[in-house]
Amino acid sequence: MHDHSQLGRDLGLFDTSPLVGPGLPLWLPDGAVVRGELERFAADLARRSGCHRVSTPVLAKxxxxxxxxxxxxxxxxxxxxxRVGDEEYVLRPANCPHHTQVYAARPHSYRDLPVRYAELGSMFRSELSGVLSGLRRVRQINLDDAHSFCRPDQVVAEVRTALAGIEEAYRVLGVRVSRLRLSLRGDRGAHLGDDDVWRRAEDQLREALGDRPYEEAPGEAAFYGPKVDVQVADAAGREETLSTVQVDHVQPERFGLEYVGADGARHRPVMVHRGLLSSMERLVAVLLEQDGGRWPTWLAPVQLLVLPVSGDRHGAHARALADRLDGLRVAVDDAGPLPRRVRAARERRVSHVAVVGDAEVADGSVAVDGERVPVGRLHADLLDAVARRAR
Structure with a gap:
């Protein structure tokens, strides 16, 4: 089993500083590349499902x-x-209250709905030092978050859209689902809203799940509504929630959100919360432990490492070749004996390594896995793998 915390440091993805504080990881350049690609993936998924990107402050009254x-x-x-003057501001523990105010900023008709907002926003939790753990438990969470405001008759379809997005994301990332958990209300005093609203929301989730197998878990719901939790397990069998879809009748009520119905009257929308990729921190931890730091080409910090056989004779050619490979993250390592550089590339889990020597310089090829490949073909193949987000 891989320890993501140690592996992430060994690969130069993230680190911590006693001056910054525990639970506040610093994303190093290679880690920032991985996180940036995951953020772009999240944005693509959100856009394809009809979400509009928004950006909201991390502070609020x-x-x-x-x-x-x-x-x-x-x-x-x-x-x-x-305290600022006579008012108190806090770092947000969740993005959803801000999104209610984005919805409230404009009037809405039943014809507009569903309205979907997406944001990769920062949230903050005052975790005790004893529970902090690598990227899994941190004090600043960067969450792939989306909220749909819809009519009651659209809830089931919105949940199905969210579940389909999660399944697509997991297919691309190779994440294996342990089980789906339908998290229901437990102790009545721990949740907001009346019984009828909760029963309706729970039934809507059951309908949306359809023939997918799931387990019910009373007492695991959010305080404002039931949810589908996508559970994943690590190599040691420890389980955690990665993605979630929640049906919320409570916050639209508490914030007085409305839309004008076909009858001309004002009606209350339902809020569907969805986190397709979880937080960037937790997702990177899962992927590191799942794949041992061997990234698919589209996620790799270095997508192609060019190794000249001799730095003196072939180094200039290798650097010129790297400059021609537009659209890829290419690096050149020409310092030291070739076998040592090959070992270092393996230790760094570099996706693709190309060696150039006299023969390759002469015919415009590179050696990849012992096979001579034309540079143009390698370039096209790698660009195709990146475009398809191939594993």
């Missing part, structure tokens, strides 16, 4: 979270308020 219910439920896990 305490009043926002009192209205949403987060303050009552999570204030012990939030950072202390900052």
């Amino acid at each position: 305490r009043e926002l979270f009192e209205r949403s219910g987060h303050w009552q439920k999570f204030s012990a896990d939030m950072f202390p308020p900052v």
Whole structure:
């Protein structure tokens, strides 16, 4: 089993600093590349499902979270308020209250719905030092988050869209699902909203799941609504939630959200929360432990490493070749004996290594896995793998 925390440091993906503080990882250049590609993937998935990108502040008045219910439920896990004049501001523990205000900023008709917003936003949790763990438990979470505001008759379709997006994402990333968990209300006092609303939301999730196998888990719901949790397990069998879809009748009610129906009257939308890729931190941890730091070409910090047999004789050719390979992340290593550079490339889990010597310089090829390949063909093949996000 791979330890993502040690492996991530060994591969130069992230690190921590005692001056910055625990639970606040620093993304190093190679790690920032991986995270950036995952963010682009999340944006593509969101766009294809009809989401509009939004951007909201990480701070808000305490009043926002009192209205949403987060303050009552999570204030012990939030950072202390900052006083500005006569008002208190807090770092957000979730993005959804901000998105209710994006929805409320414009009037909506039943014809507009569903309205979908997506944001890869930062959230903050005041975790105790003893529970912090690599990228899995951190104090700043960068979450792939989307919220759909829809009519009640659209809820099932919205949940199905979210589940299909999760399945597509996992197929591309090679993530293996342990099980689907339908998280239901438990102790009545721990959740907001009346019984009829909860029963309706739970039935909508059951209908959306269809013939997918799942297990019901009373007491695991969010405080504002039931949810489908996508559970993944590591090599040691430890299970955690990676992605989630939640049906929320409560926050639209608490914020007074409305749309004008076909009858001309004002109606309340339903809010469907969905996190397709989870937080960037947790997802990178899962992928590191799953694949041992061997990234598919589209995610790899270095997509092609060019090794000249002799730095003196072939180094200039290797650098010129790298400059011609537009659209790829290419590096050249020409320092030291070739066998040592090959071993170093393996240790770095470099996706593709091309060697150039006298023969390759003469005929415009490179040696990849012992086979001479024309540079143009290698370039086209790698660009195709990146475009398809092939594994």
